[in-house]
Amino acid sequence: MSRRRETDAQLLARIGLDAVARRERARQNHNRLVALAFMAPALVLVIGVLLVPVGYNLYLSVMNWRKFKGFDQFAGAGNYFDMGSSPYFFDALANTAIWVAASLAFPIAIGLALALLFRGARFEDAFKNIVFLPRILAPTAVAVLWIYVYAPHGVVNRILQMVLGHDVDIGWLYQQSTITASIIVTFVWQTVGLVMVLLLLGLNALPKDPIEAARIDGASPFQSFRHIVLPLLAPTLLMVSILCVLAGFTVFDLLWVMGAGYPGLRTLSLAIFMYFEAFQKGGWSFGSAVAVVIGLIVLSVTWLQAWLQHRIDQNLK
Amino acid sequence: MKLIAKALMATVTAAWLVGAATAKAEEVKLYNDKGFWAAQMQAVGDASEKKTGVKITPSPYSSPEQYKAFIQSSLTSGAAPDMFSWWTGQTFNDLVGSGQIAPLDDVWSKLVSSGQYDPSSADLFKVDGHIYAVPMLLARWVVLYDKDMFKEAGIAEPKTWDDLMQDAAKLKAAGHTPFEATVQEGWRGFIWFQEMMLRSNPKAFKGLFDGSVAYDSDAVKNAFKIWGDLYAKGYMSDPRSNEEAKDFASGKAAMYLIGEWAQGIVEKAGMPADKIGAFIMPNIDAAAPSAVIVEGAPIVVSNDGKKKPAVMTALNFWASVDGANAWAAASGNYMGNLKANAPNANVSYITAAMTANKTQSYLRWWEAVPADLQGEMVALLNGFELDPSDKNAADIMGKMQALNAKYWATHK
Numbered sequence: 001m002s003r004r005r006e007t008d009a010q011l012l013a014r015i016g017l018d019a020v021a022r023r024e025r026a027r028q029n030h031n032r033l034v035a036l037a038f039m040a041p042a043l044v045l046v047i048g049v050l051l052v053p054v055g056y057n058l059y060l061s062v063m064n065w066r067k068f069k070g071f072d073q074f075a076g077a078g079n080y081f082d083m084g085s086s087p088y089f090f091d092a093l094a095n096t097a098i099w100v101a102a103s104l105a106f107p108i109a110i111g112l113a114l115a116l117l118f119r120g121a122r123f124e125d126a127f128k129n130i131v132f133l134p135r136i137l138a139p140t141a142v143a144v145l146w147i148y149v150y151a152p153h154g155v156v157n158r159i160l161q162m163v164l165g166h167d168v169d170i171g172w173l174y175q176q177s178t179i180t181a182s183i184i185v186t187f188v189w190q191t192v193g194l195v196m197v198l199l200l201l202g203l204n205a206l207p208k209d210p211i212e213a214a215r216i217d218g219a220s221p222f223q224s225f226r227h228i229v230l231p232l233l234a235p236t237l238l239m240v241s242i243l244c245v246l247a248g249f250t251v252f253d254l255l256w257v258m259g260a261g262y263p264g265l266r267t268l269s270l271a272i273f274m275y276f277e278a279f280q281k282g283g284w285s286f287g288s289a290v291a292v293v294i295g296l297i298v299l300s301v302t303w304l305q306a307w308l309q310h311r312i313d314q315n316l317k
Numbered sequence: 318m319k320l321i322a323k324a325l326m327a328t329v330t331a332a333w334l335v336g337a338a339t340a341k342a343e344e345v346k347l348y349n350d351k352g353f354w355a356a357q358m359q360a361v362g363d364a365s366e367k368k369t370g371v372k373i374t375p376s377p378y379s380s381p382e383q384y385k386a387f388i389q390s391s392l393t394s395g396a397a398p399d400m401f402s403w404w405t406g407q408t409f410n411d412l413v414g415s416g417q418i419a420p421l422d423d424v425w426s427k428l429v430s431s432g433q434y435d436p437s438s439a440d441l442f443k444v445d446g447h448i449y450a451v452p453m454l455l456a457r458w459v460v461l462y463d464k465d466m467f468k469e470a471g472i473a474e475p476k477t478w479d480d481l482m483q484d485a486a487k488l489k490a491a492g493h494t495p496f497e498a499t500v501q502e503g504w505r506g507f508i509w510f511q512e513m514m515l516r517s518n519p520k521a522f523k524g525l526f527d528g529s530v531a532y533d534s535d536a537v538k539n540a541f542k543i544w545g546d547l548y549a550k551g552y553m554s555d556p557r558s559n560e561e562a563k564d565f566a567s568g569k570a571a572m573y574l575i576g577e578w579a580q581g582i583v584e585k586a587g588m589p590a591d592k593i594g595a596f597i598m599p600n601i602d603a604a605a606p607s608a609v610i611v612e613g614a615p616i617v618v619s620n621d622g623k624k625k626p627a628v629m630t631a632l633n634f635w636a637s638v639d640g641a642n643a644w645a646a647a648s649g650n651y652m653g654n655l656k657a658n659a660p661n662a663n664v665s666y667i668t669a670a671m672t673a674n675k676t677q678s679y680l681r682w683w684e685a686v687p688a689d690l691q692g693e694m695v696a697l698l699n700g701f702e703l704d705p706s707d708k709n710a711a712d713i714m715g716k717m718q719a720l721n722a723k724y725w726a727t728h729k
Contacts, residue, residue: 068392068415088693152557171557174500174703261500261557263700266692279382280692282389 054295060288067282079289089290091267095180096249099269100301103248104241106188111195111240115203116225118196128200132193139190143257146186147173150258173258180268183258187251195240202236203229234312242305249298270294344372345631347616348401349453350384352377357648364643365634373631392417399622400632402453405441405613406684407526412617413444419623420447421632428636438653441613441680450615451636454644455653456576457667458512458610458681459595461583466493466571467594474596478516481599485552488571495552497570498702499561504683506698508574509547511610511682513540516601519608519679526685528725532694532717541701541710543601548705556702562586574598576612580661581649595663597670607674609667612681613653690724 012018036043061080064073083089118127134142149155150172160168172182206229214224230237252271259265259272266276270290278287343366347358355377362373378384391397397417403409412418425448428434442450467473467484470491475481485495498509514522517540524530531537547553554570565573566586573579577595584590597609616635622628634640641657644650649660659665670676686694697713 067389067411068417070393147559151559152555171703174557260503261559261699262503263500263506263696263703265503265696275382276692279386281689282385283689284389 057288057291060285061292063285065283065285071285075285079286080293082286083289083293088267088273091264092270092273095268096270096297098180099184099251100245100248102184103187103191103244103251106184107191107195107244108199108237108240110188110192112199112237114192114196115199119200119203128193128197131196134190135193137190139253140257142186142190143254146254147258150182174262176264179259179262179264183254183268186254186258187247190254191244191247195244198240198243199233199236202233202240205236206232235309238305238309238312242302245301245305246298249294249301270297343370343627344374345400345628346374346376346398347631347635348376348378348384348388348398350378350381350402352379354648357644357650360647361635361640361643364639365631368639369630369634371627371630371634373635388412397619397621399625399628400616400618402614402616403450404684405615406680406688407686408684408688409442409449409615410444411688413449417619418449418617419620420449421451421618422448424448424451424629424633424636433636433638433654433656435653435655437678440678441611442615450617451632452652453614453616453635454578454612454648454650456578456612456651457597457671457678458508458574458576458612459663459667460598461565461573461575461580461663462594462596463565463568463571463588464592464594466491466568469493470571474594475599477603478599478601485547485550489551493568494554494570495572496547497554497561497565497573498556499554499558499564500556500699500702501559501561503699504695505561506695506700506702507682509544509702510540510698512574512598513544513601514682515608515610515679516598516605517543518602519605519677522679525682525721526680526687528721528729532721533714537714538710541714544701545705545707545710553705577664577667578648578650580663584649590661593663595667597667597676607671607676608679609671609676610681611678612684687724687728690720693720 006014009018012021060071062075062077063071064075064078065071066073114131118124118131121127137145151157152169152171156172157168157170160170170178172178210228210232211224214228219227250271251269252275255265255268255272256275259268262268266273271294274287274290274294277283277290347362349358351358355375358373358375358377362375366372378387388398388401388403392412392415395417397415403412421442425434425439428451429436429439438452438455439448441455442448442452462474466488470484470487470493472484472487475484488495499505511522514525514537518536521530521534521536525532525537554564558564558569561573561575562579562582563586564570566583566588573583580590580593580595583593597607600608616632618628618632635644636652636654638654638656641652641654644652645658645660651660651664659668683691683695694717697717701710701713
């Protein structure tokens with residue numbers, strides 16, 4: 001064979017370098033197998049506890065659950081069409097949107113304000129501990145406590161009575177106009193401590209030089225905060241916002257306990273709606289379909305946040 | 318020596334294995350969703366062990382939804398528990414329809430022939446002519462009343478609806494709230510609705526459960542009007558309370574429309590038994606026959622469970638005089654066993670009154686209504702308790718009928 005027509009492989013075979021290449025490939029395969037072996041427990045966990053249930057849930061959502069008989073009928077998109085025609089689904093969706101917006105805005109705004117207030121203040125640790133205290137209480141216990149706070153003869157009405165000078169008899173947890181806002185106040189009360197602590201950590205980790213330089217250049221405290229502190233705090237704020245949004249989507253205990261006497265309980269959030277449909281009415285397939293919708297909404301929001309995180313990281317570089 | 322030691326060890330091991338196997342075979346689990354009665358059921362279980370050698374061990378779930386999910390998934394996989402509680406009504410028919418629950422006609426034949434139960438007690442547990450359960454409890458829905466408040470207001474137990482309204486007016490004049498009613502836990506909305514329907518039009522009441530009577534029919538409108546009038550007159554307590562039994566025990570209302578099983582809870586809340594009276598609410602339509610709403614919680618056994626002697630021993634003990642006495646003493650619940658001790662004086666009184674008046678039993682709305690409609694409808698009824706206006710009543714009836722019509726369009 002002429003040397004010009006030889007392929008690389010033939011050349012390597014002639015001079016013996018293919019053996020080296022083979023050894024290199026074998027080494028790489030071995031490394032991959034070792035890596036897989038170390039990853040295996042985590043993979044089994046993720047697949048078994050996360051992916052398999054999600055996949056099974058998707059399967060259930062397109063089947064028809066017949067009580068005591070199982071899922072042997074294919075329903076296609078029937079459960080999703082039923083969701084669209086349910087009078088409660090869109091109310092639950094709207095309330096969930098309110099919850100997500102409120103769980104993003106209020107804990108972060110109040111948490112940041114408290115973090116800036118307490119930072120470097122006298123008795124900083126004591127104030128931090130007091131604000132953080134509700135966070136360590138179980139949500140159900142918090143809910144039961146606040147039922148009495150919002151009771152017709154409870155603390156809130158009595159304070160309003162003292163301030164306004166006349167009888168106040170508002171059923172905070174029993175009417176549509178006040179129930180969501182009331183439970184959001186409880187949620188913020190319980191969550192703001194954690195947000196404050198995380199933002200304090202972020203503030204304490206900020207480099208001092210840019211802030212000092214801005215002060216020397218004559219920037220006001222607000223200007224420093226707006227143009228220096230906030231941009232530098234952006235990664236922490238984004239991380240905290242992800243936590244808050246997820247908490248807003250998944251809130252259940254507070255709604256379930258505090259909304260027990262409210263006639264429209266099933267519309268207070270998508271999670272509650274799903275629970276009613278799946279477990280109270282026994283419609284497991286329909287409940288699975290609602291869970292798929294919740295999952296898609298949460299995924300969309302977290303993808304958006306991940307994209308924002310990526311943009312912020314690039315800007316900081 | 319070695320041989321003797323080995324033989325000894327083998328004997329001890331065998332004895333231990335037999336002992337363990339024997340101990341396990343003599344314990345029967347009773348699955349249920351009534352964790353608040355776990356200790357009381359255990360008392361019955363211990364009594365069973367003493368009498369029969371078979372111990373009944375309650376296995377409670379903390380919520381009805383969790384429990385339903387457990388039972389549904391067990392039956393779907395063909396592994397129904399040996400013995401468990403359920404609910405009567407449409408959902409009981411669905412359970413029997415799974416084909417995994419054993420008929421108990423033979424058990425009932427002995428219970429009735431021995432004079433322990435009236436044949437009508439089995440009606441709640443009958444599907445297609447066969448009986449599929451024994452009662453965990455049989456509760457009549459009555460009006461518990463505060464004897465001291467009645468004495469103070471100078472009134473007696475009402476015999477007619479007009480008597481009841483006059484009593485309510487006198488209680489109000491004496492500064493007491495006549496009737497207790499709340500939206501506590503979100504399910505109580507149907508209590509006054511079912512009573513108003515039954516007392517004003519028992520035929521229409523029954524027609525609600527097979528779709529033949531609409532929820533916005535004249536009969537239902539009349540029931541809502543009467544119910545709303547009670548609120549308008551100021552006869553009802555503030556529904557925004559989470560402590561209904563405690564409220565009644567502490568004197569916040571004079572009368573409490575509830576199942577007989579609540580007397581034990583009211584006593585625990587601090588009201589002595591001798592201060593509690595009971596009567597069956599009089600009919601609004603005086604021409605209607607004497608009636609009472611009944612709630613019966615069934616205990617069923619699976620087909621496999623019926624083949625196990627220990628399970629049948631446990632079931633028969635539960636329904637027996639000894640079982641009924643143990644349950645009554647522990648929980649204050651009545652089971653319908655005619656030869657057992659009544660858990661309290663009011664249960665005997667109601668039984669005697671029902672016998673004297675030939676009172677007919679009607680299944681509770683909660684069980685009689687299709688399970689798919691239960692939650693949404695009771696939420697609407699709770700809404701009426703919170704806003705008992707005519708406008709809201711019309712809105713609620715419209716919504717209830719929309720749900721009702723949609724259901725029966727695909728289930729008739």
